[in-house]
Amino acid sequence: LKANKQTAEIALANLKSKYENEKLIVTETMVKLxxxxxxxxxxxxxxxxxxxxxxxxxxxxxxxxxxxxxxxxASEEEKK
Known part of the structure; x- marks a missing residue:
């Protein structure tokens, strides 16, 4: 059970890290745009x-x- 909990916490931390990185990239892109x-x-x-x-x-x-x-x-007309 502890191993499952630890695995889940690591997976959650990885997902959170990916989310934060992508959020930063999107924010930077939005500022540039x-x-x-x-x-x-x-x-x-x-x-x-x-x-x-x-x-x-x-x-x-x-x-x-x-x-x-x-x-x-007018000048041409005057000449005539």
Whole structure:
């Protein structure tokens, strides 16, 4: 009976040790993943900001191009 009890206690201690090790690994992995997620969210915000800035700049260039084309057309009409 003592041998069975000791065997059970050893098995329980081994299981507890495995559980604690796996728990530590999972915790570390979760911390890494949370940090990576935060970094990706920051990158996404940066890219969204840059995309908005480039879209605004593109709109400005389109407006400038339209104005220059209008001026060229007016200049050609003046020559006639």
């Amino acid at each position: 949370r940090n990576e997620l935060q970094s990706l969210k920051e990158d996404a915000a940066t890219f969204a900001s840059l995309r908005a800035m480039f879209a605004a700049r593109c709109d400005e260039y389109v407006t400038q191009l339209d104005e220059l084309q209008r001026q060229v057309h």
